[in-house]
Amino acid sequence: MNLEEGYSIITEKLQDWLNSAIEMLPNLAVAILVLILFYFIASIIKKYAGKLLHKVTTNKTIVGLAQTVLGVAVIGAGVFIALGILNLDGTVTSLLAGAGIIGLALGFAFQDIAANFISGILLSVRHPFGIGDIIDSNGYLGTVQKLNLRNTVIKTPQGQIVYIPNKEVYENPFMNYTKNGERRIDLQCGVSYGDDLEKARKITLEAINNLEGIDKDKDVEFFYEEFGGSSINYVVRFWVDFRTLPDFWAPRSEAIMAIKKAYDENDIMIPFPIRTLDFGIRGGEKLNTVLKSNSDLSSED
Structure with a gap:
């Protein structure tokens, strides 16, 4: 060519x-x-x-x-x-x-990334929690700081920032403490076996009902639960408005102080742990009795 x-x-x-x-x-x-x-x-x-x-x-x-x-x-x-x-x-x-x-x-x-991505979209649309809500998810309790396409960011009460993959949040149970705007405080304590249980119950209810900040529309509940090793144990329950963690901590602290003060004024004892020691072969004998018996046996010998 x-x-x-x-x-x-x-x-x-x-x-x-x-x-x-x-x-x-x-x-x-x-x-x-x-x-x-x-x-x-x-x-x-x-x-x-x-x-x-x-x-x-x-x-x-x-x-x-x-x-x-x-x-x-x-x-x-x-x-x-x-x-x-x-x-x-x-x-x-x-x-x-x-x-x-x-x-x-x-x-x-990228199936894991895609799963987190889709979970983030579903969480945003369904909106089970929002920014500022207090949640407990996958063993972490804290305030929600951010929800992005890959993870949910929460801040713990100690100040740490935790990143939880959206897939883990969406697929596992979690608790939203601020969704209803209220929370119940369950306070456990005990009184001595020698105290009048009716009197202890009455004094405890009066101490809690006189607190500021509790929900007066709901009754304070008091229940004895068990015969403990050194006390008869009970639980007292009352409700408070809840938006932040101090809304729970403060009234619980006030309740503890109020119960202690009321018990001191009315001669009701919150007992220390007590251990009873039995002496003798069969038990149930006092130490001085056992010592005297042993002394008598030695004298005879």
């Missing part, structure tokens, strides 16, 4: 491409208009979707993510339609197949 023949072939190819491009100009113009139209549709959908999602969740990350996904989906649909207009159906099929394979591979590779 000489130079002239090579030049002729190239020229013919270029001419064919130019003719094809000219023939496709109307379709290209329509495809561009379709892309522009879908871009504006995506903007409108993102705007109204944002307003709707803000009514469901206050998490701005989730709202922004949902808006982005919807926008990309709409624009992607526009791209596929535009490629169809340009008679590039084979390209569309290849893109879809490639996207499916890539999505499957990424799903296996």
Whole structure:
């Protein structure tokens, strides 16, 4: 092949491409208009979707993510339609197949991340707790600081920041202490076997009912529970308004001080642990009796 023949072939190819491009100009113009139209549709959908999602969740990350996904989906649909207009159906099929394979591979590779991601979305939508709520999840008690797409961030009463994967929060039971705005305090104590139990019960209820900050609409409950090793044990229960942990700690502390003061004023004893020692072969004998008996036996010998 000489130079002239090579030049002729190239020229013919270029001419064919130019003719094809000219023939496709109307379709290209329509495809561009379709892309522009879908871009504006995506903007409108993102705007109204944002307003709707803000009514469901206050998490701005989730709202922004949902808006982005919807926008990309709409624009992607526009791209596929535009490629169809340009008679590039084979390209569309290849893109879809490639996207499916890539999505499957990424799903296996990042399944834990995907699980945390989906769990974060579900937690944001269902809203079982919010920022500032006190929860106990996976053995950690603290105040919720942040809920992002991967984990839930809580701050413990000691000041540590704990990151709990959203999957663990969503799949396992957890307690929300602030959801109802109230909490019951169960305070256990005991009185001596020598005290009048009716009197102890009355004094205890009076001490608790005189406290500030307890819920007066709910009765204070008092129950004896068991015969302990050195005391008869009971539990007293009362309710308080609860928003933060000090709302629980402070009235419990006040209740302990009030009961101790009332018992001191009414000669009711909270006994120390007592251990009774039995002497003799059969037991039940006093130490001085055993010592005297042993002394008498020694004298006889």
